Amino acid sequence: MLQDPSFYLVSVPAVLLYGVAKGGFGGAVAILAVPLMALLMPPAQAAAILLPILVVMDMVVIYSYRGQFDALALRLLLPGALLGLLAGYLLADAVNEAMMRLLVGFVALIFGVQTLIGWLSSLGKEHNRWSATFIGALSGFTSFSIHAGGPPFAMYLLPKRLPPLIYVGTSGLFFAVVNLIKLPAYYALGQLCTENLWYSLALMPIAPLGVLLGRRLVQLSNPPNYYKIISLFLVLLGIKLIFDGYQEFLS
Known part of the structure; x- marks a missing residue:
């Protein structure tokens, strides 16, 4: 597949898109990367190829936003995320990807809509241990399965209205921990095979470019518009995931 131009035609935009999202601009849109690569390969293989690339992106994000986090x-x-990752590992063979896409899709759509139109805008501004544990677990679980931890994470953190750079730095550290823990789990499940690692290596140089572009876009945006953009992406992604999950459920 490394000699197949269609591999690069699909995978390069997917990795670049994920990098821009990791850099902080429309972070939840990163969820599109796996479906895009799944046009050419099984979703599980796409997720395995992306994981080492995500770890490199996380390192670039941590360096770029060093000292800027909540x-x-x-x-x-993070404690909830660890529970979600454990559940994702234990249920790896039983997870129905269609149901996972529907779950994440509905969460993203409902939260994105309410954020855009201001419903319940006074709720969620303060940190809460129980809601953080639940949402952290949901983020860890969906991240393990289809790298879709972004929407639940955004659902918790967006109402806090952090400065954009603090928001992205917090996201970067959170997913750096999550993705590092996923590496040995993916290996134990046989997903980090030599073939997939070669694909990851071929796409690796694109990773920092996308992250740096995303950071630049964050710097050029102002906070109100930044959060509106993320919320809009959540709505669009929610619709897409619901559609994809429904189609998979019927097939």
């Missing part, structure tokens, strides 16, 4: 949010979200 420590309390991380302390509250």
Whole structure:
């Protein structure tokens, strides 16, 4: 497949898109990368190829946004994420991807719509241990399965109205921990085979370019517009995931 031009035609935009999202601009849109690559390969293989690339992206994000994060949010979200990752690993053979897409899709759509039109805007502004644990677990579980942890994470953090750079730095550290833990789990499941690692290596140089472009776009945006863009992406992604999940469920 490395000699197949269609591999690069599909995978390069997917990795670049994920990098821009990792860099902070419309972070939840990263969820499109796996479906895009799945046009050419099984979704599980696409997720396995992306994982080492995501780890490299996380390192670039941590360096780019060093010192800019919400420590309390991380302390509250990460324990739940670990539980979600464990559940994702234990249920790896039983997970129905169609149901996973429907679940994430409905969460993203409902939250994105309410954020855009201002419903319940006064809720969720303060940190809460129980909601953080639940949403962290949902983010960890969906991240393990289809790299779709972004929408649940955004659902918790967006109402806090953090400065964009703090929001992205917090997201970067959160998913750096999540993705590093996923590496040995993916290996144990046989998904990080030599073939997939060669594909990852071929796409790796694109990773920092996308992240740096995303960071630049964040710097050029102002906070109100930045959060409206993320919320709009959540709505569009929710619609797409619901459609994809429904189609898979019927097939």
